[in-house]
Amino acid sequence: MSTPARGRRQRREPSKFPYYIVLVLLALFAVGPLVVLIFNSLKTNAEIGRNPLGPPTSPVFENFATAWTQGDFATTLVNSTILTTGTIVGVCVIAGTAAYAMARLDLPGTNAVLLYLFVASALPFQLFIVPLFFLWSTLQLTNTLYGLIVIYWAIFSPFATLLLRSYLVALPRGFEDAARVDGANELQVLTRVVLPLSWPGFLTIALVSGLGAWNEFFFAITFIQDQNLKPVTTSFLAFQSNFSRDWGLTSAASLIIILPVLVLFLGLQRRFINGLTAGGLKG
Amino acid sequence: MAQGAAKSASTGGLRRRRLLSAWLFMVPLLVVNLLVILGPSVATVYYSFTEWSGIGPAEWVGLQNYRDIVADVDFWSALLHNLIWTMIFLTVPIGMGLLGAFLLSQITRFQMIFRVLYFIPYVIASVVNAALWQNILDPSRGIGSALATVGIPFLDGVSFFGSERLALPAVAFVDNWHWWGFVVLLFLTALQSVDKELYEAAKMDGANRWQQFINVTIPGIRATLVFVVLITIIGSLLVFDYIYIITQGGPAGASEVVGTLMYKEAFARFEAGYAAAMGLGLSFMSGLVIVVFLFLRRRGWEI
Numbered sequence: 001m002s003t004p005a006r007g008r009r010q011r012r013e014p015s016k017f018p019y020y021i022v023l024v025l026l027a028l029f030a031v032g033p034l035v036v037l038i039f040n041s042l043k044t045n046a047e048i049g050r051n052p053l054g055p056p057t058s059p060v061f062e063n064f065a066t067a068w069t070q071g072d073f074a075t076t077l078v079n080s081t082i083l084t085t086g087t088i089v090g091v092c093v094i095a096g097t098a099a100y101a102m103a104r105l106d107l108p109g110t111n112a113v114l115l116y117l118f119v120a121s122a123l124p125f126q127l128f129i130v131p132l133f134f135l136w137s138t139l140q141l142t143n144t145l146y147g148l149i150v151i152y153w154a155i156f157s158p159f160a161t162l163l164l165r166s167y168l169v170a171l172p173r174g175f176e177d178a179a180r181v182d183g184a185n186e187l188q189v190l191t192r193v194v195l196p197l198s199w200p201g202f203l204t205i206a207l208v209s210g211l212g213a214w215n216e217f218f219f220a221i222t223f224i225q226d227q228n229l230k231p232v233t234t235s236f237l238a239f240q241s242n243f244s245r246d247w248g249l250t251s252a253a254s255l256i257i258i259l260p261v262l263v264l265f266l267g268l269q270r271r272f273i274n275g276l277t278a279g280g281l282k283g
Numbered sequence: 284m285a286q287g288a289a290k291s292a293s294t295g296g297l298r299r300r301r302l303l304s305a306w307l308f309m310v311p312l313l314v315v316n317l318l319v320i321l322g323p324s325v326a327t328v329y330y331s332f333t334e335w336s337g338i339g340p341a342e343w344v345g346l347q348n349y350r351d352i353v354a355d356v357d358f359w360s361a362l363l364h365n366l367i368w369t370m371i372f373l374t375v376p377i378g379m380g381l382l383g384a385f386l387l388s389q390i391t392r393f394q395m396i397f398r399v400l401y402f403i404p405y406v407i408a409s410v411v412n413a414a415l416w417q418n419i420l421d422p423s424r425g426i427g428s429a430l431a432t433v434g435i436p437f438l439d440g441v442s443f444f445g446s447e448r449l450a451l452p453a454v455a456f457v458d459n460w461h462w463w464g465f466v467v468l469l470f471l472t473a474l475q476s477v478d479k480e481l482y483e484a485a486k487m488d489g490a491n492r493w494q495q496f497i498n499v500t501i502p503g504i505r506a507t508l509v510f511v512v513l514i515t516i517i518g519s520l521l522v523f524d525y526i527y528i529i530t531q532g533g534p535a536g537a538s539e540v541v542g543t544l545m546y547k548e549a550f551a552r553f554e555a556g557y558a559a560a561m562g563l564g565l566s567f568m569s570g571l572v573i574v575v576f577l578f579l580r581r582r583g584w585e586i
C-alpha cells in the first residue's frame with residue numbers, strides 16, 4: 001500500500017501487487033492438492049512413504065496400468081459413459097420439448113409449471129429417496145443403468161428446462177412463424193428451426209447435466225450394488241478401500257476419473273462456469 | 284397429414300392443435316418428475332406415519348416415529364453437527380468467496396486464469412476430492428510427516444479423520460475446498476454488475492478500500508449474498524456426500540449428520556418408516572428456511 005508521503009499519482013492508483021499475492025495463494029490452495037495428486041500417481045508406494053507430497057524423484061507409470069486393471073476401468077468407464085450419454089440425450093429431449101412448449105406454444109399455466117420446476121429443482125433427495133428406492137426395487141429398476149438414468153433425467157431436467165426456456169424466450173420468433181406458414185408441423189418447427197438456433201443453450205444444459213451424471217455419487221451408490229454396473233465414482237470408493245492408503249495407486253485411479261472432465265472443462269471453461277453458476281441452486 | 288390440415292384449418296383448429304402439442308411436449312418432463320420426485324415425496328408423508336421395513340405392507344403407527352425422533356439422542360447429536368457445519372460454511376467459504384471475488388474484480392490481467400483455477404475443484408467428483416485429502420491428511424504419509432522432515436513435527440501422526448475432535452471440521456474443510464471457488468464466481472458475477480461510478484464517488488468522498496468494500500461492494504451484491512447464505516443453510520442441513528464418503532459419520536458418531544443418520548436408518552437398519560419421518564423433518568426444516576426468507580422479504584427487508 002502507498003503511504004501519504006509518496007506522489008499523487010501513486011496514491012490514486014496504489015499497486016495491485018498485494019492483491020496478486022493473495023490471489024496466487026488462493027490459487028495454490030485450489031490447485032496445489034491436484035499437483036500433489038499428479039506427483040503421487042507417479043511414485044511407488046515406497047517412495048510416498050519417504051517423500052509423501054513432493055515431486056517424484058524417478059517417475060514411474062506402472063500405477064496407471066495397475067489401477068486400470070485392478071479398478072476395472074474397462075467396465076466402469078463404459079458404465080459411466082452410458083450413464084452420462086443417456087442422461088444428456090434424455091435431458092435434452094425432456095427439457096427441450098418442455099421449454100419449447102412453455103416459451104413458444106403458449107402453454108396454459110406456464111407460470112404454475114415454472115413455480116413447480118423451481119420447487120422440484122430445490123427438493124432435497126431426503127424427501128423422496130426412501131419410497132423411490134423401494135419403488136425402484138419393486139419395478140426391478142435397481143441394479144440397472146437405465147433405472148439410474150431415469151432418476152438422473154428427473155433430477156437434472158427441472159433446472160435444464162428453466163435454463164433452456166429463458167434461452168428460447170430471448171430468441172426471435174420470426175423464423176418459426178415463417179416455417180409454420182410454409183406448413184411445417186410443431187415437431188418440424190422444433191427440430192428444423194429452433195434447434196439449429198438454440199444449440200448453445202442445449203450445449204450448456206448438456207455440459208451441466210453430463211458433469212452432474214459423471215460425478216454423481218448418492219444415487220449411484222444407493223441404486224447400483226452390482227460390481228459390473230458401477231460407474232467410476234462408486235467403483236472408485238470400493239477400489240480405495242481395497243487398496244487402503246496405497247496413495248500411488250489411488251492417485252492414478254483418481255486421475256483416470258477426472259481426466260475427461262478436466263480436458264472438457266479447460267476446453268469449454270466459459271460455458272461451464274456460466275452454466276454452473278446459473279444453476280447455483282443445485283450446487 | 285399435419286401439413287394438409289394446417290393449410291385448411293380454421294384459426295380455432297390451429298390453436299387447439301397447438302395447445303395439444305404444448306401438452307404433448309410437457310409429457311416427458313411431467314412423467315419422469317411424477318415418477319421419481321413428486322410421487323415418492325408424497326409417499327414419504329404417508330410412510331412417515333408407518334412402521335415399515337421397505338418390503339411388504341406398512342403398518343400405521345400415527346405419530347410414533349416423530350415421538351421416537353424427538354427422543355432419539357443420535358438425532359439431536361446429528362442435528363447439532365449440522366448446525367456446526369452451517370456455522371463453518373456461513374463463515375469460511377463466504378469469507379473466502381468475498382475476498383477472492385473482490386480482489387478479482389480489482390484486477391484485469393490474469394483474471395480469467397484465476398477464475399478457471401479457483402473453479403477446478405468444483406468440477407471434480409466428490410470421491411476423488413475426498414481421496415485426495417485423505418492422502419494429504421494421512422497421519423503417517425501426508426502433510427504431517429512432510430512437515431516433520433523439515434522440522435515442524437506438531438502435525439506428525441495426527442489422524443484428522445480418525446479423531447473425534449477433528450473429524451467433523453476436517454470433513455468440512457475438504458467440502459469447503461471443493462465449494463469456495465464456486466462461491467467466488469457467484470460473487471464475482473454480482474460484483475461485475477455493480478456500477479463503477481459508485482466506487483469513483485466513494486473515492487471522491489475519501490473512502491479507503493475497506494470503506495468502499497463495506498459501503499459499495501456489500502450493498503451492491505446483497506441479493507447474491509442472501510442467495511448464497513440461503514443455499515449454504517439449506518445445503519448444510521442436507522449435507523451427505525463428503526461425510527458419507529470420508530467418515531460414514533464416525534468415529535463414534537463424531538461426524539454424523541441427519542442426512543447420514545437417515546440413510547443408515549433406511550438402508551442399513553431397514554427402518555424405512557422412521558427414515559421417511561426423519562427425511563420429511565429435514566425437508567421441512569429446509570423449507571422453513573425458504574419460508575422465513577420469503578416472509579422477511581415480504582415484510583420489506585431488502586434481501
